[in-house]
Amino acid sequence: MLSGYLITVLITIGIYVVLALSLNMITGYAGQISLGHAAFMGIGAYTSALLFTRAGFSFWPAFLVSGVVAGLVGAILAIPCLRVREDFLAITTMGINFVVEAIFLYIPFFGAGMGIGGILPPTVFGREISKPEFLLLVIVLILATIAVDRWLIRSWIGLGWAAIREDEEAAGAMGIDVVRFKVLAFTLGSAGAGLAGSLYAHFLTFIMPVNFGFGQSILILSMVVFGGIGTLRGPILGAIFLGALPEVSRPVMEYRTLLYGVLLLLLMRYQPGGILGEDSVLIRGWRRLWPAAMHS
Amino acid sequence: MALLEIEHLTKEFDGVTALQDVTLEMREGEILGVIGPNGAGKTTLFNCITGMHTPDRGTIRFRGEPIQGRMPFEIARRGIARTFQIVRPFPTLSLTDNVLVAYGHRYYPRLGLSTTRSHHPASLGAAAALLNRVGLASAQERPAGTLPLGLKKRLEIARALALNPSLLLLDEPSGGLRHEESQQLLDLIRGLNQEGITIVLIEHNMPIVMGVCQRLVVLDHGVQIAEGDPAAIQRNPLVIEAYLGKSSSQSVE
Numbered sequence: 325m326l327s328g329y330l331i332t333v334l335i336t337i338g339i340y341v342v343l344a345l346s347l348n349m350i351t352g353y354a355g356q357i358s359l360g361h362a363a364f365m366g367i368g369a370y371t372s373a374l375l376f377t378r379a380g381f382s383f384w385p386a387f388l389v390s391g392v393v394a395g396l397v398g399a400i401l402a403i404p405c406l407r408v409r410e411d412f413l414a415i416t417t418m419g420i421n422f423v424v425e426a427i428f429l430y431i432p433f434f435g436a437g438m439g440i441g442g443i444l445p446p447t448v449f450g451r452e453i454s455k456p457e458f459l460l461l462v463i464v465l466i467l468a469t470i471a472v473d474r475w476l477i478r479s480w481i482g483l484g485w486a487a488i489r490e491d492e493e494a495a496g497a498m499g500i501d502v503v504r505f506k507v508l509a510f511t512l513g514s515a516g517a518g519l520a521g522s523l524y525a526h527f528l529t530f531i532m533p534v535n536f537g538f539g540q541s542i543l544i545l546s547m548v549v550f551g552g553i554g555t556l557r558g559p560i561l562g563a564i565f566l567g568a569l570p571e572v573s574r575p576v577m578e579y580r581t582l583l584y585g586v587l588l589l590l591l592m593r594y595q596p597g598g599i600l601g602e603d604s605v606l607i608r609g610w611r612r613l614w615p616a617a618m619h620s
Numbered sequence: 621m622a623l624l625e626i627e628h629l630t631k632e633f634d635g636v637t638a639l640q641d642v643t644l645e646m647r648e649g650e651i652l653g654v655i656g657p658n659g660a661g662k663t664t665l666f667n668c669i670t671g672m673h674t675p676d677r678g679t680i681r682f683r684g685e686p687i688q689g690r691m692p693f694e695i696a697r698r699g700i701a702r703t704f705q706i707v708r709p710f711p712t713l714s715l716t717d718n719v720l721v722a723y724g725h726r727y728y729p730r731l732g733l734s735t736t737r738s739h740h741p742a743s744l745g746a747a748a749a750l751l752n753r754v755g756l757a758s759a760q761e762r763p764a765g766t767l768p769l770g771l772k773k774r775l776e777i778a779r780a781l782a783l784n785p786s787l788l789l790l791d792e793p794s795g796g797l798r799h800e801e802s803q804q805l806l807d808l809i810r811g812l813n814q815e816g817i818t819i820v821l822i823e824h825n826m827p828i829v830m831g832v833c834q835r836l837v838v839l840d841h842g843v844q845i846a847e848g849d850p851a852a853i854q855r856n857p858l859v860i861e862a863y864l865g866k867s868s869s870q871s872v873e
Contacts, residue, residue: 478737478738487710496691496692498779499724500725
């Protein structure tokens with residue numbers, strides 16, 4: 325049987341998989357850079373925590389409401405964002421991250437620097453679920469996210485996002501309502517992050533503003549880019565690899581940041597599309613060996 | 621019958637007047653040529669019609685309805701399609717997907733519809749037919765960025781046609797094409813016009829202009845200086861002067 329430690333690591337990685345996949349929808353599919361994804365994880369986490377500890381919600385409705393709230397805030401914040409040029413979008417999303425973190429940090433309603441504690445794990449029929457069962461819950465969410473992703477990619481929305489990613493002006497000239505499609509990507513991606521945040525809150529049982537800062541956003545973005553932006557498999561691999569790395573590199577923990585940096589540098593130099601990106605060594609080799617598997 | 625009516629169209633960029641009080645019309649069923657030296661404002665004219673720029677003054681009416689200042693997607697969905705001077709297909713998408721992006725205009729407006737699969741027999745069949753129409757049938761699955769220039773230009777036309785346009789704006793469609801490719805282009809333009817599409821060309825290639833356009837409008841430095849049938853335009857001293865300079869027009873007389 326899996327040890328408790330291993331399950332904890334797997335749950336953490338699993339939550340990052342959901343975060344990476346949801347960011348991939350915004351940045352990989354629709355091509356909109358977002359340096360503030362952790363803000364929506366935080367909005368989901370705090371929504372769930374507040375509903376649970378102060379409004380008596382049980383986990384399941386709190387979980388769903390977290391996704392909805394994060395998605396709504398994502399939609400509202402997206403609208404002004406999208407009228408700025410691409411390079412400004414990066415700064416704007418970064419700014420949103422800092423503002424949201426500051427709101428959690430300075431407003432007493434959100435627990436200020438101490439955060440919110442006393443968040444209990446989910447219960448089913450009055451019984452608190454065990455850690456392996458929580459892992460199962462995370463896996464279910466991952467599978468649901470993958471299913472939604474695949475469905476959207478194959479739809480007209482996915483095609484519209486691809487066109488926007490490639491050439492926004494030409495996309496508009498071909499009949500795509502660019503603003504609406506971008507807002508949709510932000511809404512769905514933020515909702516996904518909100519759901520992941522809710523799971524995070526009920527797993528750790530306490531949350532603090534620092535968990536949802538810019539560094540967290542960069543970590544999630546790194547996972548997406550490392551694995552292969554715009555693909556379905558890439559963010560999953562990136563989350564697994566970079567999520568496991570802290571544990572695997574425990575022997576050389578002092579050099580962990582150096583290790584990260586070197587890895588990312590090598591990646592950008594040799595495989596900028598990501599380890600499992602479209603043009604990567606691994607994927608091209610795979611396609612040569614199994615030409616029949618020529619779908620993504 | 622006027623399909624598109626442009627009145628007193630004016631557009632400035634940072635103090636440079638790209639279009640100055642331009643009034644012209646595009647008549648249903650015609651092939652109209654818009655010509656003029658570089659910098660005359662021809663592409664700016666297309667950009668204003670298709671919503672990429674908002675004019676500073678003036679109106680643009682399509683079938684009587686004002687469209688100036690509207691979003692590009694609204695104008696595309698009303699049946700005005702364009703190609704670009706510097707060709708810009710969606711590079712990593714296949715030819716089929718390039719065409720489907722425009723074909724999807726039927727589905728994008730409704731959220732429920734837009735979640736349905738993009739690849740289904742009806743849409744794939746329509747895309748294949750459009751690619752066939754411009755002679756690109758065999759390359760359907762290649763990434764569009766890998767095509768040679770001439771085929772990219774044809775892809776842009778197929779993509780524009782997927783909008784089911786009544787007005788097709790072609791911006792220098794023969795640019796960079798070899799002679800035989802230009803001839804094929806002429807045949808394609810004539811064929812599309814015979815199917816009922818009004819076509820407006822921006823062109824520098826005079827044999828193409830004279831070969832296919834029924835009427836010409838000449839712009840120079842943002843101002844319309846002449847309009848009429850190709851033969852008359854060729855003899856017009858103002859036009860000659862615009863292209864060649866003042867002393868040349870006097871020596872031609």
